[in-house]
Amino acid sequence: xxxxxxxxxxxxxxxxxxxxxxxxxxxxxxxxxxxxxxxxxxxxxxxxxxxxxxxxxxxxxxxxxxxxxxxxxxxxxxxxxxxxxxxxxxxxxxxxxxxxxxxxxxxxxxxxxxxxxxxxxxxxxxxxxxxxxxxxxxxxxxxxxxxxxxxxxx
Numbered sequence: 001x002x003x004x005x006x007x008x009x010x011x012x013x014x015x016x017x018x019x020x021x022x023x024x025x026x027x028x029x030x031x032x033x034x035x036x037x038x039x040x041x042x043x044x045x046x047x048x049x050x051x052x053x054x055x056x057x058x059x060x061x062x063x064x065x066x067x068x069x070x071x072x073x074x075x076x077x078x079x080x081x082x083x084x085x086x087x088x089x090x091x092x093x094x095x096x097x098x099x100x101x102x103x104x105x106x107x108x109x110x111x112x113x114x115x116x117x118x119x120x121x122x123x124x125x126x127x128x129x130x131x132x133x134x135x136x137x138x139x140x141x142x143x144x145x146x147x148x149x150x151x152x153x154x
Contacts, residue, residue: 063106064098065138066091066127070112072119074126088126095130107132 067075073085078094086094099105107127111120127135 061102061105063108064095064132065108065110066095066123068109068111068115068119068123070114072116074123088122091123091126092130095127095132099131103131106136107134108136108138110138 062077065077067077069075069085074088074091075083076086076091076094078098079086079090095107099107109120109123109127111123124135
C-alpha cells in the first residue's frame with residue numbers, strides 16, 4: 001500500500017539540546033565539588049603580607065614548593081609522596097634532582113606561621129645546598145585595614 005505524497009510526514013532535522021544541557025549541568029556540579037579537593041600540598045597557616053604576586057612563566061614549569069608544618073616537618077611537592085613528611089637528606093636529594101633538571105625553576109617556601117624561625121632557616125639552607133639561588137616565600141594576602149569608628153563630638 002502506497003501512502004499518497006500529501007499524507008507523508010516530513011522529517012524533523014533539529015537537534016534536541018535539552019539532554020546536552022542536563023549533562024553540562026551535572027558536569028559543572030561535579031567539577032565544583034571536586035575542585036576544592038584538588039588543592040596541592042600540606043595544610044599550613046600562612047602568615048599574612050601585603051606583597052605583589054610573583055610572575056612564574058609556564059616554560060619554567062611548576063615551582064618547587066617546600067612546605068613546613070607547625071611541628072617543623074618538611075614536605076616537598078616533588079617525588080612520589082608529596083604529602084608525606086621527608087627527612088632533611090631526602091629533601092636535599094629530591095631538590096637537587098629537581099634543580100639539576102630545571103635550574104630556572106622557581107623555589108618557594110610555604111611555612112606555617114607557628115613554625116620556629118630556626119627550622120625555617122634550616123630548610124632554606126637545604127634548598128641553597130641543592131642549588132637554589134633565589135627562594136621566595138608563600139603568604140596569604142593581608143586583610144584590608146578596617147575603618148575605625150570615630151566617636152562623635154558632644
